[in-house]
Amino acid sequence: MQPSLFSFQPTIPTWSVAELTAYIKGLIEGDETLEALWVRGEVSNFKIAASGHAYFTLKDDRAQLQCVMWKTQVRLQRREFLPRDGQQVEARGAIRVYEAGGRYQLYVEMMRPAGEGELYRDFLRLKARLEAEGLFAEERKRPLPRYPRVIGVVTSAHGAALRDILNTLRRRFPLVRVVLAPTLVQGDDAPPQIAAAIRALNERVQPDVILVARGGGSLEDLWAFNSEDVARAIADSAAPVISGVGHQTDFTLADFAADRRAPTPTAAAELAVPDRTDLLANLASLEVRLRRGIEARLEGWRRELVAYELTLKRHEPMARVFSQAQLLDEIARRLENAVRHRLALERSKVDGLAARLEALNPQAILARGYAVVTTASGELVRKPEQAPPGTLLHIKLAEGEVDAETVSSVQAERDEK
Amino acid sequence: MPEQTFQDISEMTYEQALAELESVVQALERGEGTLEETLTLYARGQALLQYCRRLLTEAELKVERLTAAGTAEFPAAGEVE
Known part of the structure; x- marks a missing residue:
């Protein structure tokens, strides 16, 4: 037995763990600052558990902060942006104590990528500079070919964007040859890859048109399409470029530099090729004109032939003989008629005389x-x-x-x- | 109409075939040429028309992928699109 251990007992009370934790919890959760704050840090160990709640750590070079996001918030957050490990984010929430784990943690309500505001200012500066240089000028825009034969596609080989583009081309105008130049479409490596893909397609395939595309995403996910390198590669492309980077509202520099801008990859593919339904309808009308054309010509010749035939008949020698005979017949008929008429006349005269003679007969x-x-x-x-x-x-x-x-x-x- | 030799249709692009079809139709509608030339023109128009129609309805999208060496079939065998 060590009596010294007990010598403190009368002056310093002993806490249970729960009591102490509750006490700390009271201190922390009574602090107004900790009730609602923004914390910036790098995300690590981001995990969404089977329960739907998200657990992760925010850290910087000197400290770490445990974070929890309940599944209701995760569901809302998912629509905007879900962080990846290593990403700088700003999280809003409250510091509370998790008693069972013996730790304080940040209960996160929402997150956004860190430095979004600064990125946007950079974007505007770059845009103004390229604009001043004339990179986005209307007169630089090239017309799209009506019936492209080769279409270059710059996008991820695995994304929905490629699938949508291929499906659209297959449906509308499958007579094209598509050459895909696969690239990353997000992350730091994406811009140089995209720019290189555009240049490579121009140099090696000489497509009639190039689609630069990716599926929808947050503003940060589209950042690759805001790089100067990509904008210049698009503007310098020999083939006209259609951008379809999947954002209805935000225009990227790629959109400004492109010859045509489409809101989605599908729409970009629709701009690139005509619709075969229309083309088939046009062919049907050409077919009608073709048939009418030949029929009109043949009808003209037929008429001409009939006219010649009539003229020919009029000039046939036997026709004269026939018509003379007919004349004779006609005369004979007229003669006969005249004779018959005369006889009738004489007969009626005689009849009249006979009647008059009879009237003079004394016997009568x-x-x-x-x-x-x-x-x-x-x-x-x-x-x-x-x-x-x-x-x-x-x-x-x-x-x-x-x-x-x-x-x-x-x-x-x-x-x- | 001058005597003309026709290009092999099977080597034409859709655009070329369509352009020639349109000029054939216009020539027929203008009513130029002898009977024989007209009939030849009509047959040519029909052939172009069927070719265009077949391209539109039977063509299969060709998809390739740019590689270091040139281009290759895409998706390659075993590669899931």
Whole structure:
């Protein structure tokens, strides 16, 4: 037994670990500064656990700070930016004590890449300088070929950007040859690789157009496309360049230097080639014109032929003979008609005369009831004096004769006047 | 229309074939040439048309990758796109 050990007991109280930890926790968590602060440091051991919470360390050359980010925040953070080990970040959160682990740690609400503001100022300065140099000038922009044969593609060999570009080209205009110059698209090595790829394609493949592309990402991920080297390589490219670095709102220097800028790799590929649906429709209309063209020509010749045929027929010798014969037939027919007409006319004349002759026949007069009176000597009796009473008369009737004697006679009044 | 010899269609690019097809159609529409020339022109137009159409519908995208030596098939055998 060491009595000295116990000699402190009356003057200094002994804490339990929990009591001490709770005490420290009270000190730390009662401090306003530690309640909400930004910490800058390099990320290491960044891990998202199966639970969804993220654990990592922030460090600089002299110290380390344990950090926790709960899964709700991780989910939000993921949309903006997830740090990689070695990256400088700025994290906002509160310092609290994790009692079970016996340590204080930063409970992180959100993070951003460190120095974003400074990077942006650098970007603006570089942009102004290249602009002043005329690198982005409108008159430098080259027209895109309508039907490119060879398309150079500068992007990662493994990214979604390449897949999107190839799918789009396959769908719209698969008659092209694509030459990929694979590069990193982020990190410090990316800019020299991208610039070298553009130059190599121009020197060795002479493509009709070059696509410089990468999938979407944060502003920092696009940083490779803001390098002076890349902007110059694009501006110096013999082939026109289309940029599709996957950001709707932020323009990179690559975008400014490119001949055409597309918001996505897919859109860049669409700019590079025509759509075969349109081309097939155009071919269909050319086919119609081709057919109409030949039909119009043939129809013209056919008409001409028909006209010649008619002229030829008119000049055929037999045609004259035929037409003379026809004339004769015609005359004969007219002659016959004339004769027939004349005969009919004569016949009707004769008929008329016959009727008139008939009217003059005395027998016909007797038939109407008249009689012819004669004396015994055969003299026609016209006056009463010719037949005084007692004269024998002979009367001829239509159907026979009678003999009569005059009884009296009267002079016609008309004759007495 | 002057006597002309035609380029081998199978060696033409789409752009070349299309340009010639367009000029053939225009020549037909202008109505120049003899019957024989016209028929030849029409047959040429048909051949160009079928060639263009076949290019568009049957072509397979050729993808290569720039290498130190030149270009190589991409993705190479075994390499997953």
